[in-house]
Amino acid sequence: MPPRDPLPDNGELAAVFQTIADYLSLDGASVYRTLAYEKAAESFREHPTSVAELALRGELRTLPGVGQAVESKVAEYLEGGTITMLEQLRATYPEGVLDLMRVPGVGPKKAKHLWTTLGVDDLHSLREAAEQGRVRGLPGMGAKTEANLLRALAAAESRSDRHLIGAVEPTAERLAAALRALPCVDQADFAGSLRRRRSTIRDIDLVAASAEAEIVMDAFDALPEVASVQERGATKLVARTHSGFSVDLRVVAPEAYGNLLQHSTGSADHNVALRGYAQRSGYKVSEYGIEETATGRTIACRTEREVYATLGLPWIPPELRENRGELEAARENRLPRLVTLADLRGDLHVHSDWSDGRATIVEMARAGEAAGLEYICFCDHSQSLGMGKGLTPDRVLSQIAEIRAVGVTVPGISLLAGSEVDILADGRIDLPDEVLAQLDFVTASIHSGFQEPVDRIMRRLTAACENPHIDAIGHPTGRLLGRRDAYPVDIDRLVTLAVETHTILEINASYHRLDLSAAHARLARDRGARLMICSDAHSPGGYDALRFGVGEARRGWVEADDVVNTWPLDRLRVSRAGPSH
DNA sequence: GCCGTTTTCGGCCCGACTGTTTTCAGTCG
Numbered sequence: 206m207p208p209r210d211p212l213p214d215n216g217e218l219a220a221v222f223q224t225i226a227d228y229l230s231l232d233g234a235s236v237y238r239t240l241a242y243e244k245a246a247e248s249f250r251e252h253p254t255s256v257a258e259l260a261l262r263g264e265l266r267t268l269p270g271v272g273q274a275v276e277s278k279v280a281e282y283l284e285g286g287t288i289t290m291l292e293q294l295r296a297t298y299p300e301g302v303l304d305l306m307r308v309p310g311v312g313p314k315k316a317k318h319l320w321t322t323l324g325v326d327d328l329h330s331l332r333e334a335a336e337q338g339r340v341r342g343l344p345g346m347g348a349k350t351e352a353n354l355l356r357a358l359a360a361a362e363s364r365s366d367r368h369l370i371g372a373v374e375p376t377a378e379r380l381a382a383a384l385r386a387l388p389c390v391d392q393a394d395f396a397g398s399l400r401r402r403r404s405t406i407r408d409i410d411l412v413a414a415s416a417e418a419e420i421v422m423d424a425f426d427a428l429p430e431v432a433s434v435q436e437r438g439a440t441k442l443v444a445r446t447h448s449g450f451s452v453d454l455r456v457v458a459p460e461a462y463g464n465l466l467q468h469s470t471g472s473a474d475h476n477v478a479l480r481g482y483a484q485r486s487g488y489k490v491s492e493y494g495i496e497e498t499a500t501g502r503t504i505a506c507r508t509e510r511e512v513y514a515t516l517g518l519p520w521i522p523p524e525l526r527e528n529r530g531e532l533e534a535a536r537e538n539r540l541p542r543l544v545t546l547a548d549l550r551g552d553l554h555v556h557s558d559w560s561d562g563r564a565t566i567v568e569m570a571r572a573g574e575a576a577g578l579e580y581i582c583f584c585d586h587s588q589s590l591g592m593g594k595g596l597t598p599d600r601v602l603s604q605i606a607e608i609r610a611v612g613v614t615v616p617g618i619s620l621l622a623g624s625e626v627d628i629l630a631d632g633r634i635d636l637p638d639e640v641l642a643q644l645d646f647v648t649a650s651i652h653s654g655f656q657e658p659v660d661r662i663m664r665r666l667t668a669a670c671e672n673p674h675i676d677a678i679g680h681p682t683g684r685l686l687g688r689r690d691a692y693p694v695d696i697d698r699l700v701t702l703a704v705e706t707h708t709i710l711e712i713n714a715s716y717h718r719l720d721l722s723a724a725h726a727r728l729a730r731d732r733g734a735r736l737m738i739c740s741d742a743h744s745p746g747g748y749d750a751l752r753f754g755v756g757e758a759r760r761g762w763v764e765a766d767d768v769v770n771t772w773p774l775d776r777l778r779v780s781r782a783g784p785s786h
Numbered sequence: 787g788c789c790g791t792t793t794t795c796g797g798c799c800c801g802a803c804t805g806t807t808t809t810c811a812g813t814c815g
Binding site: 240350353589 | 787788789797798799800801802803804805806807810811812813814815
């Protein structure tokens with residue numbers, strides 16, 4: 206039987222094997238077996254080229270975590286679009302039970318129990334059961350569990366229809382590139398919240414410059430990533446991609462491309478404010494041009510810069526367009542000189558396979574060098590991190606030696622030895638001071654006790670900031686976008702503390718975190734706190750995340766000098782030996 | 787289920803925390 210056409214992409218294969226893993230955990234399979242399927246899913250997700258083609262060439266087992274069982278299941282899926290074992294699991298458990306496991310506090314055991322004893326088979330029936338007080342009767346589940354469930358469900362619902370920027374951007378980039386490749390298209394870009402670098406995005410806004418809107422829209426409709434077109438007018442269409450994103454495409458004549466790009470980039474608040482400002486200066490702004498009210502003359506702008514220039518303003522970076530003072534700043538010529546990706550000289554938060562990273566110190570060093578970095582700091586987890594992967598004091602000392610040794614063999618990049626040390630629930634730091642003192646740079650993070658009240662959390666953060674060996678606080682609020690809210694942090698007090706103790710606050714660039722958030726980063730920066738934008742890379746490709754961190758920082762009006770990893774290493778070293786240490 | 791100079795079986799995934807317990811199961815990182 207010939208393989209399916211078109212071949213499934215890596216994301217689809219990863220999703221299939223992740224689903225098998227989820228079902229197996231529900232089914233009570235061995236943890237190792239479940240983990241094996243998860244590992245295969247991750248391998249597929251991470252692989253840069255087509256996994257399906259790799260399988261057809263018989264080379265699938267070159268991927269880490271793929272053995273005989275996974276290989277034959279991929280083959281089965283490529284042939285028939287289905288896997289017998291998965292179908293059997295589907296027949297046993299309603300698909301909605303898997304959703305239950307994504308609610309914080311519900312794992313496979315509770316999900317299965319909720320289903321077998323209460324008949325709860327999706328999020329909706331879980332909410333009903335909790336509201337009716339039926340959950341608290343189950344063994345191991347009391348009134349508090351029930352209340353936590355309801356809170357988690359409410360939080361999950363309020364963020365349901367937004368996607369993470371890192372999940373959306375590759376699709377948006379491919380679609381924009383496909384438009385640019387059309388002969389009748391002069392220019393095309395994504396606009397909207399994605400261009401403003403918001404951390405979550407509802408839909409993809411695309412704009413194209415062309416005199417042939419019909420042809421552009423026909424071609425777009427025919428793209429392999431486009432699943433269906435819901436609405437279509439003369440210059441605008443709304444479509445859905447196979448990856449589940451909603452896309453708005455607007456086409457305008459090249460003469461007015463700047464107007465459309467500006468209009469579609471938004472935000473709505475920025476545009477309302479801009480139009481008000483324009484009106485007072487005698488202009489009317491729309492996506493088709495700027496009308497001079499006195500003469501009725503319309504000025505079409507090919508570029509966005511012309512739009513702002515026509516109104517007597519400098520170009521405003523998209524990340525600032527939220528009506529949070531950017532118009533006043535532009536008018537008074539005091540827009541910030543926002544930090545850029547090119548400004549970053551180093552990355553102070555990188556993992557290796559010494560803890561939960563997937564690559565060796567050499568591999569991470571080479572990849573950092575290839576990413577254009579001058580220095581990186583290995584901050585592997587300390588002993589309390591689970592999975593037995595955190596480093597004991599002895600292992601930390603061995604790792605320091607290894608980093609020094611590798612540093613000699615990879616001369617193009619400076620390697621620092623650090624740690625991402627846990628701030629334990631009682632405020633203790635997970636490594637003794639004499640070990641911390643050996644390290645070049647120490648970041649302290651909270652990885653447990655998220656439910657604690659704000660004063661307990663603050664006591665822990667205070668202890669970390671006041672420890673002279675600790676240089677930075679990692680992902681300071683612990684939020685996981687779309688999955689988990691921040692633990693309660695009094696950000697005002699944390700920033701004050703950071704300034705007083707010269708502790709750096711991280712903007713963790715992983716698009717699952719982006720923590721500090723833009724709003725918090727702006728507060729920190731206004732108060733003179735030092736920041737760092739770090740990838741938290743766990744693999745060679747992980748440095749890619751830096752651009753998301755830069756986007757979040759720019760939304761927080763952060764300039765290069767506010768960010769210590771834009772500094773040359775010498776300046777960073779001097780500062781570490783400075784007054785606070 | 788995967789892996790391998792400790793090698794074809796037996797490790798791998800441990801410790802903290804929460805909420806419910808009267809000694810611990812489930813969840814999370």
